[in-house]
Amino acid sequence: MSKSSNETNGNVNRKVDVAVIGAGTAGQNAFRQARKTNDNVVIINDGFWTTTCIQVGCMPSKLLIAAADRAYEANHSADFGIHATAQIDGKRVMERVRDERNHFASYIKKQVEGWPEDKKIDGRAHINKQGLIEVNDELIEAEKIIVATGSSTFIPDGWADRLGDTMITSDTAFELTDLPRSMAVVGSGAIGLELAQAFQRLGVDVTVFNRVKRVAGLKDPDISNKAIDCLSRELTMHLGSKINDVGTQVADNAKGSIAFIDYEDSAGQSQQWQGEYVLVATGRRNNIEQLGIENLGVELDDKNRPKQLDKKTGQIGNLDVYIVGDANANIPLLHVASDEGYSAGSMVCKNEADAYIRPPAIPFSIVFCSPQIVNVGLSLPEIQQNPDLEYVVGSVSFDNQGRSRVMGVNCGLLHIYGCKKTDKVLGASMVGPDAEYIGHILATAITNDLSVKALLDTPFYHPTILEGLRTALRDVQHKMKIPYQSQDAQEDSF
Template identity: 85%
Template sequence: MKNQSDTAVDSTNHQVTRKVSVAIIGAGTAGQNAFRQASKIKDDVVIINEGFWTTTCVTVGCMPSKLLIAAADRAHDANHSAEFGIHATAQIDGKRVMERVRDERSHFESYLEEQVDSWPDHKKIAGHAHINKQGLIEVNDEVIEAEKIIVATGSSPFIPEGWADKLGDTLLTSDTVFELPDLPKSMAVVGAGAIGLELAQAFNRLGVDVTLFNRVKKVAGLKDPDISNKAIDCLSRELTMHLGSKINNVGVQTAEGNKGSLAFIDYEDSAGETQQWQGEYVLVATGRRNNIDELGVENLGVVLDEKNRPKDLSKKTGQIGDLNVFIVGDANANIPLLHVASDEGFSAGNMVCDNKDAAYIRPPAVPFSIVFCSPQIVNVGMSLPEIQQDPELEYVIGRVSFDNQGRSRVMGVNCGLLHIYGCKKTDKILGASMVGPDAEYIGHILAMAITNDLSIKAMLDTPFYHPTILEGLRTALRDVQYKMEIPFQSQDTQKDNS
């Protein structure tokens, strides 16, 4: 991207080979949506991509992980039905489990690949893009001048410094774990966020000896202490977890009896005692980082903060200040969720072509996250700390335990807790946090209620069918309603009286 006064030759004497209205770097969810929308308006659009032309979700994220979880749930139900008078032992074919994950993943990928194949070849460039000091895009043997640039380069797993060299082939990430030809015998999972929890429990249910490590005594980044403690209680019934542990070293060493090599983790447990874990693989699930720091966006005038997040980012459009640069999807490190990336790419693809009426720029989405472990974990709207930090908010916490909730007990999934944070002044929901059965559905209902500004009364006026797990939501809403009718108390007092 160059000023009009600039010549068509950069300082390295690389001649501009192509001029376009819009260049899109990255072909994931955001990039593909941006390309489709921009191509409806402009003919001279180009998309540049390094690596697979599908999406993080389909290839290494949402879909393969849910395929693994589906297999794990089948095995778990077969192995844990004695309380129902049903006795069985699942015979797990690890190779077939992993084959199905990849086969079904390929099925989902085929739709995206078919779409990409339909795009004109001259508008697709496979290669590593770099933005030089003149704002020109260098890729392969081309130098491209673009009036406007959309950056949608996605994210990659974060690996602590030195671990890749120390662990070698025993190191796994969410980008590589689904390529395992068979289920391993043992695995450490480092990180108890969404990715770590889901994969740790799934592999454990499939017969892998799994140990989960996390540096803090929390899971899933939960900010409500009661919900976090309940989640730990529920999950630790089947999963070995070392929370609050400090990893001092990792590596590979010869197994006892000189029987091959094993990965190891030297760590201090929560009591400060030095321990060592040994096993076949170490799955690092310590988060993802946006792929932007080596792209050269600073040559476009983009300023990054200490975490490689672009400053002056419009969360509605992805535009950086008044620059003709848009950073969307995981690349902007704003909300790394597929539906957000999709919206941002769609909007940017229209905005760069001045088609603002068709951009369909949604208002900021209600924060909403789901962890698909069992029981599921959901957070919607404002977190408890955010609410507590606002002195103007008079709030109450409606609670329901799923430990003895009717349908949950019938199904044998009765472990969980829901907190709904209600505002006394408005009779509206500020947010909610939950661990429990059917949390994904309860979370959707709460998100819709917040988005549509529904009152507690309006929600309670809707029917709740009996007997369903969703009746637990009604119990929590009634608790909110009751507490709104009594004088405002501190949350400690409310907790003691509830």
């Protein structure tokens, strides 16, 4: 990949056919796949050799949520005639999160340990102006490069200095040795909502801040409003607030410092929050800016996203450069990173005509708060912006859905966007119980081009929460023939 290899060969320590930079989900998949057909491959990594999901993301957050759900059920069963109060051992909660997280990570570490030592380089890579990879004291010339450098938490300018030790992120929250007394969570995206609710259920006094009156990035206003309604029954949320300043001040008892947030609420009134920690959940950014990727001819936009990106393989234009996983900022989800890494690792094989390219996944996201939030396929604005799509919105409320009410989880709303011309599902958005399973069914339907009729021809066991999906599909089918009406269809079988 060197731009001037004839001039720099004397300084090159190693020549490889493929260099993978980054050893997260995408990088590891790319490395394993490339090595199936080519042994002259090296992987370079700075930091932990596991994955963001296992180390600081999916798995530790779900471990925290699992503990929180148990505490919540114990404390909120009076309606069922069961009275109990959970005794929460914060140190044990956090210890189990780390122990189980490390258990999962041990399997990845074992795989990495099985790779040949001469194929692994522990260090930070930089691509110089000659197109060579500088790492530690080596210069590496690679014919093809796969960039899988992942992402990092985004922290607003100056906040780390002003908040000091009172600031935590999703990368550091799981290292807390005990549960704090109070916490502000800044950001109501997936990470913010999951951690805010989990800590709240574990006895932490949590307040959520977000600059817009929306949660989980929901683009269907009815679903977003319903999610806010359901979640605000547990969480204190200041949505539509503007944070003007953050910092620390001496506690009233003069024992250490506490954090503060000066903000304007949605009515424009000046307010201040004080507490033990501020969890900054303002999103993640791809780790690509300092890599020197532009020296390979890669162009980035104003948000550091690569231009000319092939979303199937991660290839950049006609260059022998592939940017995969969170590094390309396309769809920063594990299953997408896994597929992109696999596809890129196949493309760099010596006979790329035989490469197996995984088909690009449809958009599909789950937020594991309670009730869960799911988006599948096209969003409502994307559909509305396409004049060629004649659509209807099938709806069902879970507020009085049979099994949901039996379980005491009856708060939710599902919208399914159906195409009148094709009888196919274009997309869906939902907040409600069992949303992860309903989302998977709809994702399978969209991926396999199933019609609404075909979905309705499948059995729906009674009584299940999934019967709500049938109600929404029936509403789609009904509205294919008549103008859209705003009232929700209700489950009619008990």
